[in-house]
Amino acid sequence: MVQISSDIIRGYNDTMILNILMKGPSYGYQISKEIKTISDEKYVIKETTLYSAFTRIEKNGYIESFVANPDPEGNGKKRTYYRITEAGLEYYKSKCEEWELTKEVVEKFIEENPDSLTLDDN
Amino acid sequence: MVQISSDIIRGYNDTMILNILMKGPSYGYQISKEIKTISDEKYVIKETTLYSAFTRIEKNGYIESFVANPDPEGNGKKRTYYRITEAGLEYYKSKCEEWELTKEVVEKFIEENPDSLTLDDN
DNA sequence: ATATTTACTTTGTCAGACATAGTACGACAG
DNA sequence: CTGTCGTACTATGTCTGACAAAGTAAATAT
Secondary structure: OOOOOHHHHOOOHHHHHHHHHOOOOEEHHHHHHHHHHHOOOOOOOOHHHHHHHHHHHHHOOOEEEEEEOOOOOOOOOOEEEEEEOHHHHHHHHHHHHHHHHHHHHHOOOOOOOHHHOOOOOO | OOOOOHHHHOOOHHHHHHHHHOOOOEEHHHHHHHHHHHOOOOOOOOHHHHHHHHHHHHHOOOEEEEEEOOOOOOOOOOEEEEEEOHHHHHHHHHHHHHHHHHHHHHHOOOOOOHHHOOOOOO
């Protein structure tokens, strides 16, 4: 099974989180579920990765947090919700551009059909 | 200017090096030049990143080193050359597969035309 | 003669991912 | 009404790859 290493995804967890928050405020557990769903179960973010990302992203001013009840009547346990900021949106946009560039560069070193490769002449 | 962050490239430096070594043995300075050329000057690997990558990749058994003169007559300063191994080729192949998967996943969270995005409804 | 390029090595720092563990509330089953 | 499961986190510490800073030294260009 091919797995996504934490090294290649590194630095893009923030981008994924921001992408989800662009659709509206959300909180830890829900975001992790969404990442799993959106990625077709191909990527599951670790809890500690997610929550430490929140701290970092908020420090950077890309998200804001607020505590609220799950339903308007005030039932259920309170959660910490996050909302993307203007700066966060700008950061997200720059990450999208960076991604296009990265893809271009990395693909110069990647073979799309690597199975056929051998080492004969080396 | 859009720049490639060390976080997104992390873990793919090894792959780039292996890709270059697939064409035949090479050494540090030349590899760094090639990475720059192949990437159209878009990515320049840092010296320390490169040389520490050699140590790691060799430890993993993906490359082998040998010291040789730059020309057959024995002139010039000796260099440490690297040669990819069978295990290295396999690793490279797996990284290519991983890349395809990663791309698929990341792109679910990336907007190709991010300029038009706003935050109205949030 | 010396500045630049080539070809490294050494040391130490930092950030992001993640393992491990623990807390605590609410829902629901038996 | 008790125990288990799912939800919703926090705290602490470790590891790895990238990289900054600095130094060495031979070869080559000026």
